[in-house]
Amino acid sequence: MSTEEILKYIKGDASTEEAKQVEDWIISSDLNAKKYNLLKSQFIAATFNQTTDTVEVGREYEAFSKKAQQIKRIQGLRSLLKYAASIILVFGTGYILYTANLDDQEPVPIPENAITLQTADDKIMVISENGTAQVLDKQGNIVGAQSGSKLVYDNAPVLEELVYNTLTVPYGKTFDLQLSDGTKVTLNAGSSIKYPVKFLKDIHREVFLIGEAFFDVAHDVEHQFVVNADQMDITVLGTKFNVSSYPEDAMVNTVLVEGSVQISPTDEDQDMKTNTRLEPGFKASLEKSNGQVTIDEADISLHTAWINGKIVFRHTPFKNIVKKLERHYDVEIINNNQLLDNEVFTASFDIETIEEVLATFSKTYPIHYQYNEIKQLVINSN
């Protein structure tokens, strides 16, 4: 079901027949329901003003006020204490049962290909891709919740100190994250991000990235948003950009989609810092071996296609393609054809399997591939 069709239903513009189809689609799977839920909540969140314009608050308040005075009179006659006491009792018991239950759980071994969340107390939770999960603080308050492929943090809890969570996504998967300030992050395969459960009001916002992520940073002039990516710091106020900083890659790349960002090497003295400003449509590449930063014009779609599950290569050497394929498909690839390494290719893939991808390469280049006994994909020349 396309996003447009679901939105049409949410807006109430769908015909009876279309509405039925959407409804059947929603209840046919949990995953579909989650997709609908997120779209619907986003739609409601985006349309507050429409309702505000139509409501006559004054009239509504009159209606409330009359009934409220009646309640006040009745309340004068009875004690509220009884109510309060019984409510606290019920809540209290529920809480004890709940926590006791949690403590009983045996530690479960973490599967290698699981999306995981490391919480402040160093516990590791497995995030099942289409499931639901809650992130609790030490007091047992919900600070974050997962629905399907998205984890959302609450902006309400008041914390005095920075408490970090770390989300790790294995090869072959991606995951969405919404931080407490509203910043949206999409984490690419084989990546990990460490971030505060709640940003503090007195200091700038800062997260730590290994791998690749797309950031849509919530605007806040008073709190800079800093992404620490290996040897590169990226500082912004509110903007959209992609950062790729895989440990096995030779470069740290930042591509700016909207707004403006500032790039600076991490280790330099604050006074000596060489800051580089990046304009939209440009890419900053930091060569890790010598710390050189170069700025080039960049094709944004090339760097952000992965968000929609696509892999796009444009004049890309095969050795770089191999790394991307490994991460995307979670396979190990051994290329025995050295000549191929520096050949450049232009291609884009969407829903193809890794076999279909390699078959495409073999059409234009004489290669042959097969799995060996330990499930590595071995490429040989034909």
Next chain:
Amino acid sequence: MESRSININANSFILLLRKGDNRAFETLFRLYYDKLFHIAKGYLDSHEDAEGVVQNTFLKIWEYRLKLEVSTNLNGYLYAMTKNACLDHLKHQKIKNNYIDLRQHKKRMIQYQFLKDEAASLLLKNELERKIIQGLDLLPEKCKKVFVKSRMEGLKHHEIAKLMGISKRTVDNHIANALRHMRLHLREFLSLIFIILLK
């Protein structure tokens, strides 16, 4: 960064609500009614049902106002009350209509699981808070700082003057400006100012 937003959770405000102060409730109502109504409408897909549910939510908050603590996050509390009222409403509807067609049944299932979706809830609750803060944040920066210090933190005018290194007359002006600005742009917050002025 105390100047960023006017704190709707200020202790003085919650204490007034606990006391059952009419003007404090009117402020709360005028700040939140349309937004909670919007959310309930989204949950229940019905204008009339949403109206009733939100009215009842405010009545419940009024009835159980002593449950409000100075540490209560008002935004979270109001959102949770509204969401629970919507859940109750759906359950109640189910009991009322035992004989509904399959389509109705499906729709209800969809509404129910949407209400139960924690991530969707958080998203809405966060946006609700952002909307409220945005509204209050329309005040000019300096003005707001003085206003918050005076009316929400309870500082005397001469104390603010000393703290910010400005004359007492400037403080007076800022507060007068804050009030004028709110009157012009934020009609519904007038009552808030009244309450605070009375304190």
